[in-house]
Amino acid sequence: VWVIDNQDYLGKLDGWNRSAQFADGLFETMRIHDGKILGLPQHVARLSNDLARLNIQPPAADLSDLLSSYAHTMTDMSHVADGVMKVIISRGDSERGYGYHDEIKPHITVFYNQAAQLPDSVYTKGVDVVLLQTQCAIQPQLAGIKHLNRLENVLAKKELGTQAFEGLMQNHLGFIIEGAMSNVFFEHQGQLITPELTLSGVAGVMRQHVLAFADKLGVKIEIRDISIDELAGFEHGFLSNSVMGIVPVKSLMQRDVKIGKLTMQLLKAWQSGVIYE
Amino acid sequence: VWVIDNQDYLGKLDGWNRSAQFADGLFETMRIHDGKILGLPQHVARLSNDLARLNIQPPAADLSDLLSSYAHTMTDMSHVADGVMKVIISRGDSERGYGYHDEIKPHITVFYNQAAQLPDSVYTKGVDVVLLQTQCAIQPQLAGIKHLNRLENVLAKKELGTQAFEGLMQNHLGFIIEGAMSNVFFEHQGQLITPELTLSGVAGVMRQHVLAFADKLGVKIEIRDISIDELAGFEHGFLSNSVMGIVPVKSLMQRDVKIGKLTMQLLKAWQSGVIYE
Numbered sequence: 209v210w211v212i213d214n215q216d217y218l219g220k221l222d223g224w225n226r227s228a229q230f231a232d233g234l235f236e237t238m239r240i241h242d243g244k245i246l247g248l249p250q251h252v253a254r255l256s257n258d259l260a261r262l263n264i265q266p267p268a269a270d271l272s273d274l275l276s277s278y279a280h281t282m283t284d285m286s287h288v289a290d291g292v293m294k295v296i297i298s299r300g301d302s303e304r305g306y307g308y309h310d311e312i313k314p315h316i317t318v319f320y321n322q323a324a325q326l327p328d329s330v331y332t333k334g335v336d337v338v339l340l341q342t343q344c345a346i347q348p349q350l351a352g353i354k355h356l357n358r359l360e361n362v363l364a365k366k367e368l369g370t371q372a373f374e375g376l377m378q379n380h381l382g383f384i385i386e387g388a389m390s391n392v393f394f395e396h397q398g399q400l401i402t403p404e405l406t407l408s409g410v411a412g413v414m415r416q417h418v419l420a421f422a423d424k425l426g427v428k429i430e431i432r433d434i435s436i437d438e439l440a441g442f443e444h445g446f447l448s449n450s451v452m453g454i455v456p457v458k459s460l461m462q463r464d465v466k467i468g469k470l471t472m473q474l475l476k477a478w479q480s481g482v483i484y485e
Numbered sequence: 486v487w488v489i490d491n492q493d494y495l496g497k498l499d500g501w502n503r504s505a506q507f508a509d510g511l512f513e514t515m516r517i518h519d520g521k522i523l524g525l526p527q528h529v530a531r532l533s534n535d536l537a538r539l540n541i542q543p544p545a546a547d548l549s550d551l552l553s554s555y556a557h558t559m560t561d562m563s564h565v566a567d568g569v570m571k572v573i574i575s576r577g578d579s580e581r582g583y584g585y586h587d588e589i590k591p592h593i594t595v596f597y598n599q600a601a602q603l604p605d606s607v608y609t610k611g612v613d614v615v616l617l618q619t620q621c622a623i624q625p626q627l628a629g630i631k632h633l634n635r636l637e638n639v640l641a642k643k644e645l646g647t648q649a650f651e652g653l654m655q656n657h658l659g660f661i662i663e664g665a666m667s668n669v670f671f672e673h674q675g676q677l678i679t680p681e682l683t684l685s686g687v688a689g690v691m692r693q694h695v696l697a698f699a700d701k702l703g704v705k706i707e708i709r710d711i712s713i714d715e716l717a718g719f720e721h722g723f724l725s726n727s728v729m730g731i732v733p734v735k736s737l738m739q740r741d742v743k744i745g746k747l748t749m750q751l752l753k754a755w756q757s758g759v760i761y762e
Contacts, residue, residue: 220497221505223594228498228573230635231508262636263643296505299639304598306635306642306666317500321581345622346657349640357634358507358583359539362576363626365583366540380623380684389583407657 225315226299230306231356233298233314234258236413237450238275239323240291243283245275247450247484250413255297258353264299267314282320292451294319296356326452331475334458334467335373337387337445339436342367344377344385344408352411364388373455374447376439379408384434387447390455391415395444395468399428414448417483418474427470444468446475453478502592503576507583508633510575510591511535513690514727515552516600517568520560522552524727524761527690532574535630541576544591559597569728571596573633603729608752611735611744612650614664614722616713619644621654621662621685629688641665650732651724653716661711662686664724667732670695672721672745676705691725694760695751704747721745723752730755 226232236255239246252272259266268274279293296319300312342364350357360377365388368375374387385408386392393415394401400422405411422429444465445457454475456467477483503509513532516523529549536543545551556570573596577589619641627634637654642665645652651664662685663669670692671678677699682688699706721742722734731752733744754760 221500221502223498223573223596225498225505226639227505228502228575228594229504229512229633230639231633232636232639235506262640296500298505306638308639308643317505319500342626343624345624345627347620347622347624347637348657349619350622350636355636356506356508357636359509359627359632359634360624362503362507362509362583362585363539366585380625 221315221317222301224303225301226308227296227315227356229302231358232262233264233296234262234353234355235294235296236275236354238279238293238295239450240279240283240293240320242289243280245279245293246481247413247417248272248275250416251275251450254354254411254413254416258355259297261349261353262299262355264297265312265314267297267316278318282318286320286322288320288322290323292321292323294321298356323451330373330452330455331479334456334465335447336459337374337376337392337447337457337461338368338372339439339461340364340367340375340377340388342375342377342388344379346379346381346407348407351407351409352405354410354412361388378436381407381433382435383408384436384439385409390447390449390452393418393446393448394434394442395446395470396442398470399430400470401430401432401434401442403434404432412449414450414453414478417478418448418454421474421477421483422470425470425473444471446471498592498594499578501580502578503585504573504592504633506579508635509539510541510573511539511630511632512571512573513552513631515556515570515572516727517556517560517570517597519566520557522556522570523758524690524694525549525552527693528552528727531631531688531690531693535632536574538626538630539576539632541574542589542591544574544593555595559595563597563599565597565599567600569598569600571598575633600728607650607729607732608756611733611742612724613736614651614653614669614724614734614738615645615649616716616738617641617644617652617654617665619652619654619665621656623656623658623684625684628684628686629682631687631689638665655713656685658684658710659712660685661713661716667724667726667729668692670723670725671711671719672723672747673719675747676707677747678707678709678711678719680711681709689726691727691730691755694755695725695731698751698754698760699747702747702750721748723748731760
């Protein structure tokens with residue numbers, strides 16, 4: 209792993225950094241290829257939006273420039289062309305209490321790793337998806353934001369263990385929200401259906417790419433509450449996130465499902481890079 | 486502020502500490518007097534319980550000894566007799582992803598500050614309490630735990646600003662849960678009423694002291710869902726937390742309320758230290 213912390217290599221955080229104290233910040237995980245960030249405009253748009261929602265000062269006037277320069281530095285430093293870059297932006301350091309001064313300066317930590325190679329079968333045959341007990345919080349002010357309050361994902365991942373590739377989480381109202389590490393889509397009778405994320409969950413950048421690309425294809429899209437009971441009726445499904453792209457589902461709660469036609473189209477669009485255009 | 490980090494003075498965290506990455510940990514805030522922790526057994530019991538719920542390895546076989554030794558060291562180091570000690574226990578360091586190895590070692594950071602002196606009027610006249618828009622998450626697996634996912638408290642504190650001493654938060658079901666930095670109690674016709682915290686909120690140690698002491702007094706206690714509408718009907722109220730103890734309410738959502746008899750009894754029990762016995 210390679211780390212940059214506020215411009216310095218291999219930084220350490222002060223113990224009172226608000227990321228460690230209160231999870232007071234957000235993060236962005238990006239796929240890097242030859243020093244370039246895939247889907248950069250969408251990452252920048254999401255980051256700007258989330259910073260504004262949390263009232264965290266942007267760490268630079270031009271976030272696109274900032275992220276790009278990190279990606280170049282990391283690639284040069286590591287000699288790793290295919291990587292994953294994680295950027296944590298915390299509200300900053302403060303000595304005491306939930307409050308903060310308006311002049312507080314945001315703190316950035318950047319991590320870079322070689323991209324993990326998933327087996328080919330993940331994309332050609334699909335993956336198993338189960339339903340978890342661990343829930344997603346209902347918190348409308350934080351829903352959609354990729355903030356640092358990720359304890360429930362940690363618990364979900366632990367519960368998932370090795371029983372399947374991914375586990376779906378519901379919220380307390382009984383609606384399916386997302387996977388422990390991905391967004392989820394269902395393909396049914398040529399339509400695309402994905403959970404509403406206004407009360408719970410993270411609206412991933414790859415989810416936005418999928419929605420935009422499906423819209424271009426003229427596919428009918430439903431973003432809505434999805435109950436557990438409905439899962440038994442969907443013909444196909446896939447997962448999305450910025451690191452692993454589009455991953456078809458081959459079994460959903462122990463029920464075998466085939467890879468759908470639309471899923472294949474989206475998977476190919478991701479593999480060829482067309483989905484980012 | 487004085488800091489101990491895994492035994493070293495003025496520690497710095499690795500950027501990949503899981504507190505900073507995922508809020509994967511918990512904390513405990515304790516009042517210290519002459520090197521002694523007020524309500525130590527209750528703090529230890531809560532900490533043990535929360536560590537177990539999050540499947541975090543206890544950082545020592547005897548948490549009571551560990552916390553006491555930190556309190557002594559901090560008092561010696563700072564020459565501050567009346568202090569507040571905050572202990573953050575994270576699951577530890579890991580390089581990548583929500584998952585973790587079973588051998589992961591917990592990481593402790595300890596902060597010590599002089600206790601803030603609240604004006605006498607806070608206790609003799611009471612404080613203003615308003616209702617906030619910022620909600621408490623509904624997350625049964627995390628409810629009650631003093632975990633590091635505190636972004637909503639940060640937002641609540643920001644919303645509160647200087648409009649009142651404390652702001653109450655409700656959850657998405659419309660139930661009052663707690664204040665931005667305290668638990669809340671209502672006194673009505675000699676009874677004590679406080680929110681159920683099985684879906685949302687933090688079950689503070691001072692809340693436990695209050696419940697135990699009221700029980701000893703033979704007071705009827707109701708722990709239950711409390712809707713916003715009910716607030717208008719309660720005769721008296723008070724706030725509790727480990728740092729500021731028992732704080733009477735003098736206005737509740739712009740309605741003046743008198744300090745109740747039971748509230749006074751509990752306040753005196755805290756001031757004299759009897760509440761800890």
